[in-house]
Amino acid sequence: MPYAAQTPDDLLPRSEILGMSGLTFMQRVLKGEIAGAPIAATLNFNLLEVEEGRVRFCGTPEFSAMNPSGAVHGGWYGALLDSALGCAVMTKVPQGSVYTTLEYKVNITRAIPLGMFVHCDAVVDHAGRTTSVAHGEIRGAEDGKLYATGSTTCIIMKPG
Template identity: 30%
Template structure:
């Protein structure tokens, strides 16, 4: 879980206000409290926020599958928006579908504070070898 802590400590996560939390079911979720800074001109959460949240949730899942000397970067993502949201909290959860030597494919869902599904998607990540610092 050290890699999840590293993700959550990153400047992007801090900027967006995302946090990784473990649910009572043992699954890790990325939580985001909706603020006015995340709304588009019509008063709803911007689509890019959903994309960043889904990407981060899938990254949490795949980082649990990486070896110590591996990293990963998103190379493709598909996201379906199901309904708009303008307040409250969003919860995202990712899952690895397939991990190969060079590519990892994952899927994820975003739900609102009532548990209603608001978006889902898939992402492909490229596995990279980390160099010693």
């Protein structure tokens, strides 16, 4: 079961990350061998499935994710989609490289009710030498309704 880093010391040094493929890294996060991103615990979402070019997250927005008008803040949708989209891209990153988000877009199609359990699926559409593109969606785990879609462009880099 994945776990989120609690302190900077929980995070794997970049040199170790560069020593494995992105797919291996993500599989090890899923198995709980490597700590995941602290933001996942903060925002109450988690990695659920990993395969090459695809990931699934799950999560539930809590009271702390609400905006002043009583709805789930758009940033919660964005953080969940950015995490899933980036992790899908990571599964295609070769050993010795890293990625970062260049841009991402979120389209909220309906409000997620507070406390609703959702799935966020992300799929890589293009994995090139220097850029990758992915798309994803948030759906209710029980009702299957579409709550948001998103897309990203990521840059692939060889540090040093």
